Amino acid sequence: MNFQLSEEHQMIRDMARDFAENVLKPGVIERDKHQHFPREILDQMGEAGFMGMMVSPEYGGGGMDTLSYVLVMEELSKWDASASVIVSVNNSLVSWGLETYGNEEQKQKYLPLLASGKVLGSFCLSEPEAGSDATNQRTSAIDMGDHYVVTGTKNWITNANIAGIYLVIAHSDRSKKHRGINCLILERDMEGFELGPKEDKLGIRGSDTHSINFNDVKVPKANRIGSDGFGFKFAMKTLNGGRIGIAAQALGIAAGALERAIEYSGIRKAFGTEIRNHQAIQFKIANMATEVQAARMLVWKAAAEKDAGLDYGRTAAMAKLYASKTAMYCASEAIQIHGGNGYVKEYHVERFLRDAKITEIYEGTSEIQRIVISRDIFKKGL
Numbered sequence: 001m002n003f004q005l006s007e008e009h010q011m012i013r014d015m016a017r018d019f020a021e022n023v024l025k026p027g028v029i030e031r032d033k034h035q036h037f038p039r040e041i042l043d044q045m046g047e048a049g050f051m052g053m054m055v056s057p058e059y060g061g062g063g064m065d066t067l068s069y070v071l072v073m074e075e076l077s078k079w080d081a082s083a084s085v086i087v088s089v090n091n092s093l094v095s096w097g098l099e100t101y102g103n104e105e106q107k108q109k110y111l112p113l114l115a116s117g118k119v120l121g122s123f124c125l126s127e128p129e130a131g132s133d134a135t136n137q138r139t140s141a142i143d144m145g146d147h148y149v150v151t152g153t154k155n156w157i158t159n160a161n162i163a164g165i166y167l168v169i170a171h172s173d174r175s176k177k178h179r180g181i182n183c184l185i186l187e188r189d190m191e192g193f194e195l196g197p198k199e200d201k202l203g204i205r206g207s208d209t210h211s212i213n214f215n216d217v218k219v220p221k222a223n224r225i226g227s228d229g230f231g232f233k234f235a236m237k238t239l240n241g242g243r244i245g246i247a248a249q250a251l252g253i254a255a256g257a258l259e260r261a262i263e264y265s266g267i268r269k270a271f272g273t274e275i276r277n278h279q280a281i282q283f284k285i286a287n288m289a290t291e292v293q294a295a296r297m298l299v300w301k302a303a304a305e306k307d308a309g310l311d312y313g314r315t316a317a318m319a320k321l322y323a324s325k326t327a328m329y330c331a332s333e334a335i336q337i338h339g340g341n342g343y344v345k346e347y348h349v350e351r352f353l354r355d356a357k358i359t360e361i362y363e364g365t366s367e368i369q370r371i372v373i374s375r376d377i378f379k380k381g382l
Contacts (some may be wrong), residue, residue: 003297003300005071008068009067009068009071012064012068012071012072013071013072013074013075015048016050016071016072016074016075016076017075017078019044019045019048019050019075019076020075020076020078020079020080021079023041023044024041024076024079024080024083025079025080028079028080028206028348028351029345029346029348029351031080031082031205031206032082032205032206032345032351033205033345035198035200035201035205035206036206037082037083037086037162037206037207037208039162041083042086042117042120042162043117045083045086045087045117046116046117046118047117049062050072050076050087050091050117051087051090051091051095051114051115051116051117051120052090052091052095052111052114052115052116052117053068053069053072053091054066054068054069054091054095054096054099055091055095055099055111055114055115056099056111059099059107059108059111059112059115060111060112060115060116061095061111061115062115065303065307066241066244066302066303066304066306066307067300067303067304067307069091069092069244069245069248069303070244070245070247070248070251070299070300070303071248072087073087073088073245073248073249073251073252074248074249074251074252074255074296074299075252076252077248077249077250077251077252077253077255077256078252078253078255078256078259079256079348080206081203081204081249081252081253081355082204082205082206082207082355083206083207084248084249084252085158085204085207085246085249086120086158086159086207086208087245088242088245088246088248088249089120089121089122089123089158089159089242090114090117090120090121090159091245092238092241092242092244092245093121093123093167093238093239093241093242094114094121094122094123094165094167095111095114095115095121096238096241097123097167097183097225097234097237097238098110098111098114098121098167098185098225099111100237101225101226101230101234101237102185102225105222106185106222106223106225110165110185113164113165114165119163119164119165120159120162120163120164120165121159121163121164121165121166121167122157122158122159122160122163122165122166122167123157123158123166123167123238123242124154124157124166124167124168124169124186124212125154125169125235125239126154126155126156126157127139127152127153127154127155128153128155131155132364132365132367132368134169134232134235134236135177135178135181135232137152137169137170137171137181138152138153138171139151139152139153139154139168139169139170139171139214140152140170140171140172141168141170141171141172141182141184141219142172143172143228144218145221146220146221147218147219147220147221148170148172148182148184148218148219148221148224149216149217149218149219150168150170150184150186150192150214150216150217150219151214151215151216151217152170152213152214153196153211153212153213153214154168154211154212154214155211156199156209156211156362157209157210157211157212158207158208158209159207159208160195160196160208160209160210160211160212161195161198161208161210162208163188164187164188165185165186165187165188166185166186166187166188166212167183167184167185167186167225168183168184168185168186168214169181169182169183169231169232169234169235170182170183170184170231172228172229173229176229178232179229179232180229181229181231181232181235182224182225182228182229182230182231183224183225183226183230183231183234183235184219184223184224184225184231185219185223185224185225186214186217186219186223190217190218190219191217191218192214192215192216192217192218193212193213193214193215193217194212194213194214194215195210195212195213196210196211196212196213197210197211198210199211201358202354202357202358203351203353203354203355203356203357203358204355204358205354239363239364240312240313240316241306241316242363243302243316243317243319243320243363243364243369244299244302244303244306244312244316244319244320245363246320246324246359246362246363247295247298247299247302247316247319247320247322247323247324247359248299248323249359250295250320250323250324250326250327250356250359251292251295251296251299251323251326251327253327253330253331253352253355253356253359254288254291254292254295254323254326254327254329254330254331254356255292255296255330256348256352257288257327257330257331257333257334257349257352258285258288258289258292258330258334260334260338260347260348260349260352261284261285261288261330261333261334261337261338261349262276262285264337264338264341264347265281265285265337268338268339268341275337281337284333284336284337285337287333288329288330288333288334291326291329291330292326292330294322294326295319295322295323295326298315298318298319298322298323299319299323301315301319302315302316302318302319313372313376314372314373314376314377314380317364317369317372317373317376318369318373320359320363320364320369321366321369321370321373323359324356324359324360324366325360325366327352327355327356327359328353328356328357328360330352330356331349331352331353331355331356332353334349334352334353335349335350335353
């Protein structure tokens with residue numbers, strides 16, 4: 001196995017690193033404070049090619065591989081996880097799902113808009129009673145012949161107020177259980193679309209998160225992805241790829257915390273010398289670096305398996321489980337290394353801890369990842 005990045009991958013990583021340093025870092029504390037992500041930065045991310053990295057060039061995307069995508073996710077997340085989750089949803093959950101399972105008409109209509117970043121996508125699965133239990137969909141999509149009527153509420157929806165295209169998972173036939181679920185493409189201007197209150201969150205506060213109400217929204221049959229009843233399978237397949245993106249986000253948070261800790265340990269002095277010269281700090285840095293590198297190898301492995309067309313579900317779950325735990329660990333240790341300064345906003349690391357927690361929850365909680373991993377082991381062996 002070759003763990004050396006190609007020259008192209010290094011260039012992509014360096015471009016994302018420069019973008020994070022020069023565009024995302026300035027103002028990130030204020031964006032977190034005010035729960036706001038400016039449209040101009042969204043436009044810049046689109047111009048940089050971050051919004052449609054894996055979309056085929058024929059639909060206006062970059063045609064890049066998954067490893068390129070996770071390298072960008074890591075670098076953006078080192079400074080602003082709110083920015084990276086916008087990129088993750090648009091790439092992993094919406095664009096990838098549409099290109100992989102949508103028909104040609106749907107791809108031609110929506111992918112160029114998503115890949116350019118001119119229109120953002122949103123993935124609508126979670127509900128008040130359907131989080132980890134994704135089969136328990138209360139949102140309904142009643143088949144009316146040439147269209148569906150969608151009614152229900154979706155919770156914790158990323159990009160809710162800034163998106164224009166929504167992939168909505170809804171039940172069309174409850175008697176069929178998960179085989180009665182469909183995925184429909186909704187557009188923001190469809191009558192009956194109602195945005196709920198903005199969530200006041202612990203972390204990733206710059207990302208836009210709302211509930212959405214669908215009040216008898218008429219959706220053309222042409223907007224269904226796949227055959228009737230394909231929606232649950234679509235959601236699960238899409239989430240597998242989404243977990244790689246969130247694992248990369250968690251990795252970036254952990255790596256960012258490590259970098260800030262190393263930097264601070266060379267500035268702060270205690271007992272007459274920089275604290276990096278004290279064994280207690282050296283051991284913390286060593287442990288953090290080891291955890292980050294282990295998480296990175298899992299993330300890269302999941303990306304490589306996906307690009308190779310292999311069954312990557314188990315590795316994606318492992319990567320997300322481990323990287324999210326590593327993000328929490330490294331952020332906490334970075335605060336400890338910073339001492340009292342770690343508890344105030346200007347040093348960034350307190351935000352890393354707040355941002356890290358969601359990586360253990362969304363796109364499948366850590367408990368769900370353990371279920372996915374263990375079931376796959378029992379089915380296929382180690």
